[in-house]
Amino acid sequence: MAEKLVLIGVFPDITILEKSDQIVWNSLSTNLRVEFDPNRCPFKSNVFQGPAGSQLQSGPSRIDATPGSYKYRFFMNDQFVGNGEVIIRPK
Numbered sequence: 001m002a003e004k005l006v007l008i009g010v011f012p013d014i015t016i017l018e019k020s021d022q023i024v025w026n027s028l029s030t031n032l033r034v035e036f037d038p039n040r041c042p043f044k045s046n047v048f049q050g051p052a053g054s055q056l057q058s059g060p061s062r063i064d065a066t067p068g069s070y071k072y073r074f075f076m077n078d079q080f081v082g083n084g085e086v087i088i089r090p091k
Helices: none
Strands: 003-007 014-017 022-026 032-036 047-050 055-057 068-076 079-088
Touching: 003 014, 014 022, 047 055
Parallel strands: 003 022, 014 079
Antiparallel strands: 022 055, 032 047, 032 068, 068 079
């Protein structure tokens, strides 16, 4: 399983994944939360959160996740920072 690194503060607007890849969000100095739409999320959980110094891992996409675009909202210390998008490519 490959990991795609997302750098906070320099995070990409769009991250492209193969079905078996996962995203890893890192934050050294702030609490971190990533929220996908609960009705449209490619991962087992639609919310990922952790304290400063944590590493959030999405895990691979669900087996039944359809290839396509999935948008998420990004928060640092409970403040909305921006939006991101994950694109799951078909094999």
